Amino acid sequence: MRKVAILGIGQTSIGEHWDKSLREIGGESAFAALQDAGVEKVDALFVGNMLSPLIDSQNQLGSYLADWIGLWDKEAVKVEAACGSGAAALRAGLMAVSAGEIDSALIIGVEKMTDKAGHDITAALATAADADYEVEQGVSFVGLNALIMQRYMHEFGWKHSDFAPFSINAHANAMHNPFARLHEKITVEKFEKSAMVATPVNLLDASPIGDGAASVVIVPAEKVTSIPRRPRVIIAASASATDTLAVHARKDPLFLTAAYESATRCYEMAGIQPEEIDVFELHDAFSIMSALSLEACGFAERGQGVKLGLENEIVPSGRIPICTRGGLKARGHPVGATGIYQIVEIVQQLRGECTDTQVGGAKIGMTQNIGGSGATILTHILITE
Amino acid sequence: MRKVAILGIGQTSIGEHWDKSLREIGGESAFAALQDAGVEKVDALFVGNMLSPLIDSQNQLGSYLADWIGLWDKEAVKVEAACGSGAAALRAGLMAVSAGEIDSALIIGVEKMTDKAGHDITAALATAADADYEVEQGVSFVGLNALIMQRYMHEFGWKHSDFAPFSINAHANAMHNPFARLHEKITVEKFEKSAMVATPVNLLDASPIGDGAASVVIVPAEKVTSIPRRPRVIIAASASATDTLAVHARKDPLFLTAAYESATRCYEMAGIQPEEIDVFELHDAFSIMSALSLEACGFAERGQGVKLGLENEIVPSGRIPICTRGGLKARGHPVGATGIYQIVEIVQQLRGECTDTQVGGAKIGMTQNIGGSGATILTHILITE
Numbered sequence: 164m165r166k167v168a169i170l171g172i173g174q175t176s177i178g179e180h181w182d183k184s185l186r187e188i189g190g191e192s193a194f195a196a197l198q199d200a201g202v203e204k205v206d207a208l209f210v211g212n213m214l215s216p217l218i219d220s221q222n223q224l225g226s227y228l229a230d231w232i233g234l235w236d237k238e239a240v241k242v243e244a245a246c247g248s249g250a251a252a253l254r255a256g257l258m259a260v261s262a263g264e265i266d267s268a269l270i271i272g273v274e275k276m277t278d279k280a281g282h283d284i285t286a287a288l289a290t291a292a293d294a295d296y297e298v299e300q301g302v303s304f305v306g307l308n309a310l311i312m313q314r315y316m317h318e319f320g321w322k323h324s325d326f327a328p329f330s331i332n333a334h335a336n337a338m339h340n341p342f343a344r345l346h347e348k349i350t351v352e353k354f355e356k357s358a359m360v361a362t363p364v365n366l367l368d369a370s371p372i373g374d375g376a377a378s379v380v381i382v383p384a385e386k387v388t389s390i391p392r393r394p395r396v397i398i399a400a401s402a403s404a405t406d407t408l409a410v411h412a413r414k415d416p417l418f419l420t421a422a423y424e425s426a427t428r429c430y431e432m433a434g435i436q437p438e439e440i441d442v443f444e445l446h447d448a449f450s451i452m453s454a455l456s457l458e459a460c461g462f463a464e465r466g467q468g469v470k471l472g473l474e475n476e477i478v479p480s481g482r483i484p485i486c487t488r489g490g491l492k493a494r495g496h497p498v499g500a501t502g503i504y505q506i507v508e509i510v511q512q513l514r515g516e517c518t519d520t521q522v523g524g525a526k527i528g529m530t531q532n533i534g535g536s537g538a539t540i541l542t543h544i545l546i547t548e
Numbered sequence: 549m550r551k552v553a554i555l556g557i558g559q560t561s562i563g564e565h566w567d568k569s570l571r572e573i574g575g576e577s578a579f580a581a582l583q584d585a586g587v588e589k590v591d592a593l594f595v596g597n598m599l600s601p602l603i604d605s606q607n608q609l610g611s612y613l614a615d616w617i618g619l620w621d622k623e624a625v626k627v628e629a630a631c632g633s634g635a636a637a638l639r640a641g642l643m644a645v646s647a648g649e650i651d652s653a654l655i656i657g658v659e660k661m662t663d664k665a666g667h668d669i670t671a672a673l674a675t676a677a678d679a680d681y682e683v684e685q686g687v688s689f690v691g692l693n694a695l696i697m698q699r700y701m702h703e704f705g706w707k708h709s710d711f712a713p714f715s716i717n718a719h720a721n722a723m724h725n726p727f728a729r730l731h732e733k734i735t736v737e738k739f740e741k742s743a744m745v746a747t748p749v750n751l752l753d754a755s756p757i758g759d760g761a762a763s764v765v766i767v768p769a770e771k772v773t774s775i776p777r778r779p780r781v782i783i784a785a786s787a788s789a790t791d792t793l794a795v796h797a798r799k800d801p802l803f804l805t806a807a808y809e810s811a812t813r814c815y816e817m818a819g820i821q822p823e824e825i826d827v828f829e830l831h832d833a834f835s836i837m838s839a840l841s842l843e844a845c846g847f848a849e850r851g852q853g854v855k856l857g858l859e860n861e862i863v864p865s866g867r868i869p870i871c872t873r874g875g876l877k878a879r880g881h882p883v884g885a886t887g888i889y890q891i892v893e894i895v896q897q898l899r900g901e902c903t904d905t906q907v908g909g910a911k912i913g914m915t916q917n918i919g920g921s922g923a924t925i926l927t928h929i930l931i932t933e
C-alpha cells in the first residue's frame with residue numbers, strides 16, 4: 164500500500180445557504196481545495212453525502228459534482244454511511260490511491276439541509292436509525308441519543324450540568340473559526356437554561372444542522388516531498404468498523420464498540436498510543452457522544468469521559484483538545500460533510516493555522532466520524548513528518 | 549496492486565417480494581454467495597443501492613446489512629451511482645482488496661422497489677437525472693431515454709421494429725434463468741403492438757423494475773489457487789468514467805463517452821481487443837441503450853448497433869452474445885442490484901453453468917453498468933485462467 168498525503172483543503176461556511184444550490188456549495192469547497200493543492204485536475208472524485216435523495220431529489224452526486232467541477236470523463240462516485248459519509252468517502256478515495264489505481268483524488272463532503280421544513284429534516288435524519296426496529300416505534304434520532312444519555316447519567320451518577328464543558332469548549336473555539344455556524348460564547352448557566360429537546364438532551368447538548376461542504380485533495384505521499392511553505396500531512400491510519408444498527412441490540416449501549424475497534428486499529432497502524440494524540444476532532448453530534456467517544460478511544464475510563472471536560476482537559480491547551488474549531492456543536496453539522504470538515508480542521512492544526520485555538524506543537528491529530536447512534540464509525544490519524 | 553478473484557456468487561429471484569424486507573433479500577443473496585465461496589466471514593461489506601432512503605426510509609445500508617448478516621465490528625459502507633450503484637460497490641471493494649487493506653469482501657447489490665406506488669417509483673428514479681436542469685422541466689427518466697431513441701432513429705434512419713431483436717433475445721434467454729422476473733417469449737409482432745410508454749419507447753423497449761439482490765465474495769487471487777470443482781474467475785479489469793449528468797449538455801447525446809472511456813481503459817488493462825470478448829452483459833434499461841453501449845464499446849460503428857441484433861449476432865451463439873440471462877429487460881432491473889447481477893451472470897458463463905444459454909467456451913466476459921442516462925458508467929472484464 165502506498166502512503167497517502169493530504170495536499171489541499173477547502174471548506175464553505177456552514178449556515179442557511181438558500182442562495183446557493185447543492186452543486187454550488189460542493190463546487191465552492193472543491194475549487195478551494197484544488198487551489199490550495201495547486202492542481203487543476205484530479206484522477207477521481209469521491210463524494211460523501213447522506214440526504215441529497217431526500218432533501219434535494221438528487222442522486223448520483225458523483226457525476227453531478229464531477230460535471231459541475233469540470234472533471235468530465237473522470238471516475239466519480241458517492242459513498243453513504245449516514246453522518247459518517249464524509250470519512251467513508253475519504254476512505255474510499257484513500258483505498259484507490261493506496262492501491263495505485265489512481266494518482267490523485269478529490270473528496271467532497273457536502274450536505275444541503277435547510278431548504279426543507281424541520282419535520283422533513285427530522286424524518287430524513289431518522290433514516291440513519293433502524294427503520295424497522297427503531298423508527299417504526301416512533302423514536303426520532305435525537306430521541307435515541309436522549310435514551311443513551313439518560314442511561315449514562317443513571318449508570319455513572321452524573322448530572323446534566325456535568326456535560327456543560329463539552330458545549331462551552333466547542334462554542335468558545337468556534338468564535339475563532341470564520342466558517343463556523345455559531346459564533347456565540349456560552350456559560351454553564353446558559354447551558355442549563357437552554358430549551359429541552361428530548362429529556363435530558365437540550366438545545367445546547369445538540370449540534371445544529373446546516374448547509375456546508377468541505378473538500379480535500381489526496382495524492383501519494385512520495386509526490387509531495389517538497390512543499391516549502393508548509394508541513395506535509397500524511398494519513399497515517401484509517402479504519403472503519405460497525406456495530407448493530409439498532410441501539411437496543413447492543414450488549415452495552417453505553418460503549419461505542421465500533422469507535423473502540425476503529426481507533427484501536429488506527430493506533431496499531433500508526434504505531435502510537437492514545438497519549439500521543441495531540442488533537443482530536445470527535446463526533447459531538449450530542450454531548451453524550453463526546454463522552455462515549457473519549458472513553459472508547461482510550462482517553463478515559465468507562466463512565467468517566469465527562470470528567471475530562473470538568474477538569475478542563477479538552478480545551479486547546481488541555482491534555483486531549485477536542486472540537487478545536489467548534490466541533491459539530493458550534494462549527495455545525497451538515498451531516499454528510501462533517502467527516503471532511505474534521506479532516507480539514509486537523510490539517511489546519513498540523514499546519515499551525517488555527518490562531519487562537521491552535522494546539523501548540525501539534526504533530527499527530529485524530530478524527531472520528533460517526534454514522535447513526537454508533538453503527539458506523541470511521542477513525543483517521545493524520546501526522547506531519 | 550493485487551489481482552482479485554471472485555470466489556462466490558449468490559442471487560435472489562427478481563419480482564415483487566412483498567413478504568420479505570430489504571434486509572431479508574439482501575441477506576438471502578449474501579448467504580448464498582458466502583456458501584458458494586465456502587467461507588463464513590469476510591473482512592468488509594460494500595453495498596450497492598440507489599433507492600432505500602426514498603423507498604424504504606433507510607440509509608446506512610452498510611451497517612444495516614452487516615448487522616443482519618452477522619458481520620459485527622467489520623467495515624461496511626454503501627456506494628451509490630444511481631443504476632450503476634452495484635458495479636460501483638464492487639469497484640470500491642476491489643480497491644480495498646487490491647490495496648491489501650482487507651483480504652476478503654462481500655459485495656451486495658440490493659433494491660426493494662415494489663412497496664410503493666408507481667408514481668413514487670417514477671419520482672424516485674428521476675433522482676438519477678439532473679434535478680435542476682432536467683427533472684425541473686418535467687421530464688421523467690423514461691422520457692429522457694425516449695428523446696435519445698427518437699433522435700437516434702432520426703439520425704441513422706432506423707425504424708422502431710429494428711430494435712425488436714434486443715428484447716426478443718433478452719426474453720428468450722430469460723426463459724432459462726430461474727431468477728429472472730419475466731418468463732415470456734416475445735415476437736416482433738408482440739414487440740410492435742406493445743403499449744406505448746413515452747414515444748418511441750414502448751413497454752417492450754423498457755426493462756421492468758423489481759425487488760432483488762445479488763452478491764459476490766472477492767478475495768486476492770493467490771488465495772484461490774486450487775478449487776478443483778470449477779475454473780477460477782479473475783477480475784482482469786475495472787474502470788469507471790463519467791459524463792455530464794444532463795443529456796442536453798453533451799456534445800453528442802448519441803454517444804456514450806463514459807462507456808467508451810471505461811471500456812477502452814478495461815481493454816488496455818486486460819490487454820485484449822473487443823473481438824476477444826466472448827460474452828457481454830450490457831445495461832439494456834431501454835433497448836436504445838443496448839445499441840449505444842455496443843457502439844461505444846467497439847462492437848459496432850456509430851449508428852449501427854441495432855444491426856448486430858438484426859443480423860442475429862447478439863444471441864448466445866452469435867458474435868457478441870448479450871443479455872444471456874435475460875438482461876435488464878427480462879431478468880429485471882432492481883436498479884442498485886443490477887450491476888452485481890451482471891457480474892454474477894458472467895461468472896456463471898465463465899463457469900459454464902448457463903445451460904441452454906451457455907456461450908460455448910466462454911473465457912472472457914464483460915459487464916457494463918450505467919448510472920443515469922450515461923452519466924456514470926462502470927465496465928468490468930472477468931476472465932478464467
